[in-house]
Amino acid sequence: MTNTRRDDIHDVTSSSQMTTREGASPVGRRALLSGMTALGSLSALSSAQAAKKAVSTTSAEAAPLQDPVHHYPSPPFHQPLQSWPGLQSSMTPRPDCGEKSYKGAGRLSGRKALITGGDSGIGRAVAIAYAREGADIAINYLPKEESDAQEVAALMRKAGRQVALIPGDLREETFCQTLVHNAVKQLGGLDILVNNAGRQHYCEDILELTTEEFDWTLKTNIYALFWLVKAAVPHLPKGATIINTASRNAYAPNPILVDYAMTKAGIANMTHSLARQLLPRGIRVNAVAPGPFWTPLQVCGAQPQSVVEHFGSETAYHRPGQPVEIAPMYVTLASQESSYVTGQVWGITGGDGSPG
Numbered sequence: 539m540t541n542t543r544r545d546d547i548h549d550v551t552s553s554s555q556m557t558t559r560e561g562a563s564p565v566g567r568r569a570l571l572s573g574m575t576a577l578g579s580l581s582a583l584s585s586a587q588a589a590k591k592a593v594s595t596t597s598a599e600a601a602p603l604q605d606p607v608h609h610y611p612s613p614p615f616h617q618p619l620q621s622w623p624g625l626q627s628s629m630t631p632r633p634d635c636g637e638k639s640y641k642g643a644g645r646l647s648g649r650k651a652l653i654t655g656g657d658s659g660i661g662r663a664v665a666i667a668y669a670r671e672g673a674d675i676a677i678n679y680l681p682k683e684e685s686d687a688q689e690v691a692a693l694m695r696k697a698g699r700q701v702a703l704i705p706g707d708l709r710e711e712t713f714c715q716t717l718v719h720n721a722v723k724q725l726g727g728l729d730i731l732v733n734n735a736g737r738q739h740y741c742e743d744i745l746e747l748t749t750e751e752f753d754w755t756l757k758t759n760i761y762a763l764f765w766l767v768k769a770a771v772p773h774l775p776k777g778a779t780i781i782n783t784a785s786r787n788a789y790a791p792n793p794i795l796v797d798y799a800m801t802k803a804g805i806a807n808m809t810h811s812l813a814r815q816l817l818p819r820g821i822r823v824n825a826v827a828p829g830p831f832w833t834p835l836q837v838c839g840a841q842p843q844s845v846v847e848h849f850g851s852e853t854a855y856h857r858p859g860q861p862v863e864i865a866p867m868y869v870t871l872a873s874q875e876s877s878y879v880t881g882q883v884w885g886i887t888g889g890d891g892s893p894g
Contacts, residue, residue: 640663674726775820827892871884
């Protein structure tokens with residue numbers, strides 16, 4: 539009975555009714571009704587079991603509720619300054635990039651991403667999240683950051699993903715071109731570009747800001763973005779996405795970060811322009827503007843020691859953000875769920891409302 543098609547049931551019912559009308563025994567009809575009742579019961583039971591399983595799965599995957607203010611470390615921090623570019627493995631407390639906590643859901647299954655600055659901080663958190671969401675990853679970093687890069691590579695490989703490690707200096711146009719070429723070659727394509735690497739070095743007096751320092755910041759933050767986008771676009775298919783990392787300094791510039799804030803405002807502006815230019819190619823362009831996040835960038839010259847000690851205390855949370863707290867935004871912007879989102883700068887700033 540369980541394999542009977544609807545048209546078969548109609549035929550059997552008609553036959554049963556005919557037999558009864560002709561005076562034969564009604565056993566066939568009773569058997570049919572009994573079988574249909576049993577089939578209905580099995581169907582209801584299967585539906586109930588499926589619903590129960592769905593609820594159970596959802597409950598098992600949901601993270602427990604946490605107080606967002608007190609869930610992560612708050613200042614004061616007794617972290618000594620490091621020389622540039624700084625290592626995450628030498629920080630106290632170590633930034634949380636989701637090494638133990640981030641759970642993927644297949645949102646980027648089959649995607650191929652290039653992430654600059656993927657060895658530590660926000661870039662590392664994005665790389666871990668993308669890998670656990672099913673993407674193959676190429677990360678770029680400076681040769682001095684090799685130990686951090688090897689750590690995150692091990693985590694991505696543990697997630698079963700293909701990993702390409704491509705160290706080099708983004709201040710060189712030829713290297714940026716080579717970086718994209720090698721990422722495409724090793725991953726077998728490219729559909730996500732995350733421009734995350736950046737340089738920030740404070741200077742309290744414009745008279746002390748050297749041309750060399752100024753040029754270093756612009757080449758790392760602006761020129762590299764230009765070179766990488768230019769090299770990547772010919773490889774990006776329709777549906778691909780570019781995600782830039784701006785900063786709250788693009789909207790509320792810190793007086794001791796003149797060159798850095800200027801580049802971040804430029805990145806926000808480029809994001810708006812590129813989004814309109816590349817949408818006819820089917821490529822979306824967005825940016826994320828972080829507030830204070832606890833990363834190696836902050837402890838290797840980005841801030842004075844006095845600021846590092848109380849880093850993030852000025853926010854509504856009275857603490858800096860951890861990289862794992864911003865990675866989901868990069869996941870969303872890379873996924874097809876955000877297909878109607880382009881030219882946006884998303885602020886994750888700890889409650890100050892910027893960008894406006």
